[in-house]
Amino acid sequence: MAGKPARPVNAIDQTRRMLSLVTYLRERPGARVGDVARAFGITEDELVSDLDVLPMCGTSFRGGDLLDIDTDGERIWWHNPAALGEEAAEPLRLAADEATALLVAARAVSTLPGLRESDRQALLRATAKVETAAGEAAGASARLSVTFESEGGVFADVDRAISERRRLWIRYYSPARDEVTEREIDPIRLVSVGHTYVEAWCRRSEARRTFRLDRVAEIRILDEPAAPPEIELRDLSEGLVQPAAEDPEVVVEVGPGGRWVAEYYPHDSADELPEGGLRITLRTPDPASLRRLALRLGRDGRIVSPQDLADSARQAAQEALAAYDAPQVPGSRASGAHGVEDGLYDRREQGR
Amino acid sequence: MAIAKAERLMNLALCLLGTRRPLSKRELRDSIEAYLEAGSDDSFNRMFERDKDDLRELGLVIETVENLDGEVGYRAGRDSNRLPPITLDAEEAAALGLAAKVWQQARLAGAASGALQKLRAAGLPEDVDPYEAHGALEPRIPVHEAAFEPLMLACRDRRPVAFDYRKATAARPEPRQVEPWALECWRGHWYLAGWDRDRGAERVFRLSRITGKVRSRSAKFTADVPDVVTVRETVASWAGESADRSALIRLRAGAGYPLRAKASQVRELGDGWDELEIPYGHGLDAWLVEFGPDVVVLEPAELRADVVDRLRAVAKG
Numbered sequence: 237m238a239g240k241p242a243r244p245v246n247a248i249d250q251t252r253r254m255l256s257l258v259t260y261l262r263e264r265p266g267a268r269v270g271d272v273a274r275a276f277g278i279t280e281d282e283l284v285s286d287l288d289v290l291p292m293c294g295t296s297f298r299g300g301d302l303l304d305i306d307t308d309g310e311r312i313w314w315h316n317p318a319a320l321g322e323e324a325a326e327p328l329r330l331a332a333d334e335a336t337a338l339l340v341a342a343r344a345v346s347t348l349p350g351l352r353e354s355d356r357q358a359l360l361r362a363t364a365k366v367e368t369a370a371g372e373a374a375g376a377s378a379r380l381s382v383t384f385e386s387e388g389g390v391f392a393d394v395d396r397a398i399s400e401r402r403r404l405w406i407r408y409y410s411p412a413r414d415e416v417t418e419r420e421i422d423p424i425r426l427v428s429v430g431h432t433y434v435e436a437w438c439r440r441s442e443a444r445r446t447f448r449l450d451r452v453a454e455i456r457i458l459d460e461p462a463a464p465p466e467i468e469l470r471d472l473s474e475g476l477v478q479p480a481a482e483d484p485e486v487v488v489e490v491g492p493g494g495r496w497v498a499e500y501y502p503h504d505s506a507d508e509l510p511e512g513g514l515r516i517t518l519r520t521p522d523p524a525s526l527r528r529l530a531l532r533l534g535r536d537g538r539i540v541s542p543q544d545l546a547d548s549a550r551q552a553a554q555e556a557l558a559a560y561d562a563p564q565v566p567g568s569r570a571s572g573a574h575g576v577e578d579g580l581y582d583r584r585e586q587g588r
Numbered sequence: 589m590a591i592a593k594a595e596r597l598m599n600l601a602l603c604l605l606g607t608r609r610p611l612s613k614r615e616l617r618d619s620i621e622a623y624l625e626a627g628s629d630d631s632f633n634r635m636f637e638r639d640k641d642d643l644r645e646l647g648l649v650i651e652t653v654e655n656l657d658g659e660v661g662y663r664a665g666r667d668s669n670r671l672p673p674i675t676l677d678a679e680e681a682a683a684l685g686l687a688a689k690v691w692q693q694a695r696l697a698g699a700a701s702g703a704l705q706k707l708r709a710a711g712l713p714e715d716v717d718p719y720e721a722h723g724a725l726e727p728r729i730p731v732h733e734a735a736f737e738p739l740m741l742a743c744r745d746r747r748p749v750a751f752d753y754r755k756a757t758a759a760r761p762e763p764r765q766v767e768p769w770a771l772e773c774w775r776g777h778w779y780l781a782g783w784d785r786d787r788g789a790e791r792v793f794r795l796s797r798i799t800g801k802v803r804s805r806s807a808k809f810t811a812d813v814p815d816v817v818t819v820r821e822t823v824a825s826w827a828g829e830s831a832d833r834s835a836l837i838r839l840r841a842g843a844g845y846p847l848r849a850k851a852s853q854v855r856e857l858g859d860g861w862d863e864l865e866i867p868y869g870h871g872l873d874a875w876l877v878e879f880g881p882d883v884v885v886l887e888p889a890e891l892r893a894d895v896v897d898r899l900r901a902v903a904k905g
Binding site: 246247248249250251252253254255257259260274275276277278289292293294295320321323324327328329330331332333334335336337338340341342344345348355359361362365366368369371373376378379380381382383384399409411413414416425426427428429431449451452453483486492495499512513517527528530531532533534535538546549550552553554555556557558559560578 | 591592593594595596597599601602603605606607608621630641642645646647648649666668669670671672673674675676677679680681682683684685686687688689690691694695696697698700701702703704705706707708711712714726728729730740743744756757758759760763769770771773774775776796797819820842843844845846849869874875877878879880881882883884892896897898899900901902903904905
């Protein structure tokens, strides 16, 4: 399971939560700490810190009582539920931001092609009910929208393989080597961050790999059970491409037309150059895979280092040009130097 | 030691919710310990105004009533603050639980959990672990752009904004004044659609190209907000997905799978090369160059010239 986004303690979030908490606890004397934390989507520590604040609170005007709430670490007891009148204990209306956050997310999830039909129906019913309950607060939610991309058929097969714990055979396209390879993978989970990916144990490389579903050329569910080794799942909230400190460094200089490189590649630094250019330093386990980038950039940029990467791009361009100079049959030529796969980068949505 | 803000906000909220008649500022100040310790009138007043705003931010409707003596009273009435009855079954609850977890932006993640917590307090069933119920699916909505939050608030409140925006091919950012309509996330990137005041036309902006701060303007919108705002179509045309012509290329056998996947026709030439007909839209030249010596453009001449031009630039080094 991916880690939760780390959130600093926020007084507004905590107040919001405590207001719901008192309503919830009032109905459930002796509630278990673990159950309440789970119901509220918080850690037990967060819950305990709320329980430390609540005894300092009350409808204190004219000497009303403070809330006498305590816990022995296992159960939560409220000794004077009457301290909170009916009025203050009722569930609260949704705020505009709350309605927006929940509704936009629900609408986005309901468009995921891989969602089971029964789950989609449940989500659509729930969305309609929340819209009604939110009333006017739901209005602003139309100003935010999210579309997940994923390949329907491939998604359904991967999803099924995961729930049935079965191995998959795929033909997979690696842009870095421009080739399609066959492999068997034990799928672990599906992740949607813009594109949809399956994280899996790759039997060929005996390593954890992430595969983008729109690069799966063909897929089959095998009869063998999946047996991925026990591995700790990474927190992917910082992005799927997480270069390691020991990866080799690549330096690229781009003009204004190549600034998109800094938007697409996680990088260590991007320093402004005169005339709107950038000098970008990034790390990748396999610099040769960036030959495509060097070719794509054309006059908008160049590889500064490593030298062999710059050379291989130049060589590939010269080789390609030869076919235009001699317009006969462009075959029968030794193929250019190819990089090793990394399979993660795609530059096709550059925009302008 | 200073009293924690959450404690102060909680006490103010409970006072306002619990009272049957509006409470004056003075009464509230006498009732809440943090306000008693606030010191001067000025610092109390500032604190009180900020606290009211914060409570409104989390959804509390606070009514302001003036009594016969002209004194202002505050109250969070039952009718305006109660969640209307809502009954969700276990499946619906699990589905919402999954949805509430997709935000990776702190403010929206907090708001989504807050919504779910309010629904829990109202009796939302809680037995099912959303991940168990939904298999292995983990959708995430990424938000890395600093401009997101101020623009989200400006869209919500229909407030014009100003920011510096650098077009993909421009050397320098330019100031833009925009009436923001809607934000949309597509393929993991956020875009803003709105009315560009200086150009007097609808425009789509990519959030990652906004440089510096998003500044709020106090004026009202001058252009009508359309019923349907289309962001995706505009972005798709940038990405060359609205091809209206076709091109003829030669591709080395075994290479260029994505080109093959898009091809309307593939002919094997038998000499280690294939001939493909592919859609020709914006950006095709840059894409074809990525394949280096494995692609040769045959037609049209314009595309062939663009590709040769790009290759020459790289060949020179």
